[in-house]
Amino acid sequence: MKIGVPKEIKNNENRVGITPAGVLELTKNGHQVYVQSTAGEGSGFSDEEYKNAGAEVLGGIKAVYDVAEMIVKVKEPIAEEYGLIKENQVVFTYFHFASSSELTDAMISSKAICIAYETVEDKDGTLPLLTPMSEVAGRMAVQQGAKYLEKPIKGKGVLLGGVPGVEPGKVLILGGGTVGIQAAKMAAGLGAIVTILDVNLKRLRYISDVMPDNVFTGFSNEYNIRKLIKTYDLIIGGVLIPGAKAPKLITRDMLKEMTPGTVIVDVAVDQGGCFETTKPTTHENPTYIIDDVVHYCVANMPGAVPYTSTVALTNVTLPYVIKLANMGWEKACAGDEGLHKGLNIIKGEVVYEGIL
Incomplete structure (x- = not known):
């Protein structure tokens, strides 16, 4: 199969769909890999490394889309790419269709086969292709939140760890999943x-067992959220309904109950966000303020640490890419129930319930 790896063109997105190590495995399986020139530079991989691994490096994004039977990306195609996607072409990437009707309509019109990383499942119901980026984003949420709590950036001026004689900061986390x-x-x-809220008591018991003594658990409901947001410094939204829009757990009126300079980080922004006031931002302009509450809602958080993110992503996507390339998408998905759940749009027809 001819596999194309275009350069990501979303704002400040430095990840790449496949590492040179992944290219080598694909070429060993008899496939041709076409990588757009400089596609891997942001992640620390040179064109020369891709060539040495067996890829052919092409000069422009159109050349990659034109030649490829399957496109392997990181982020969803943006408007400039819509017209490049061909009928019957397999596009394997994060799509997050539920948060963008424009993208959904464009992919329906393209009549391509859209397989979304975020809805591929393991036998136990977990999301193997979402997990590594959720791990990165969850850790980054605290890094970024700690930074934006600084007073020069309009935060409260709280050091999360505190110092002797001064109590530490307080972090509220909505959702006890990977993030x-x-x-x-x-x-x-x-x-x-730290306090984690979730509706799954089995999950809360697990968290209580494995976390250190400064992590507490609570049941997630509106009453508890309203009570806690009044005194917490950093609030992180990490709820997920696979393939569907995230529920709005913090509403606009709740912002007035928070102390000025509170920072909220919405990791669920790709799925529409779990705060009512969420709107996607970029690494270039990551924050905005509403009612004196600092919002950090970057839609591609792991793109800020592209080397770590790209290697972690290729580790989990590559077996699926090889299967799709070796067998073709129809046989591969028919023989793998988890991969089959990654099918979102097939030749103009929406087949994933979460985006209907």
């Missing part, structure tokens, strides 16, 4: 007081 666990690890490691 929540990783955020809690980071915040707890800094010495903050």
Whole structure:
């Protein structure tokens, strides 16, 4: 199969769909890989490394789309790419269709086969292709939140870890999934007081068992959220409904109950966000302020640490890419129930319930 790896053109997106190591595995399986020139530079991979691994490096993005039977990307195609996608072409990437009707309509019109990383499932119901980026984003949420709590950036002026004689900052995490666990690890490691809210009591029991003593759990409901937001410094939204829009757990009126300079980080922004006031931002302009509350809603957080993110992503996507290339998308998806759940749009027809 001819596999294309275009350069990501979303604002400040430095990741790339496949590492040179991934290219080598694909060429060993008899496939041709076409990589757009400089596609890997942001992640620390040169054109020469891709050539040495067996790829052919092409000069422009159109050349890659023109030659490829399957496109392997990181982020969803943006408007400039819509017209490049061909009928019957397989596009394997993060799509997050639920948050963009424009993207959905464009992919329907393209009549391509759209397989979304974020809805591929393991046998146990987990999301293997979303997990590594959720791990990165969860850890980054605390890093970024800690930074934006600084007073020069309009935060409260709170150091999350505190110092002797001064109590540490308080972090509220909505959702006890991968994002929540990783955020809690980071915040707890800094010495903050951490509370995780979730509706799954089995998950809360697990979190209570494995987390250090400065991490607490609570049941997620509006009453508890309203109570806690009044005294917490950093609030991280990490809820997920696979393939569908995230629920709005913090409403506009709740902002007035927070103390000025509170920072909220919405990791669910790709799925529409779990705060009512969420709007996607970029690494170039990552924050905005509403009612004296600092919002950090960058839609591609892991793009800021592209080497780590690209290697982590290729580690999990490559077996699926090889399967799709070896067998073709129809046989591969028919024989793998988890991969089949990654099918979102097939030749103009929406087949994933979450985006209907």
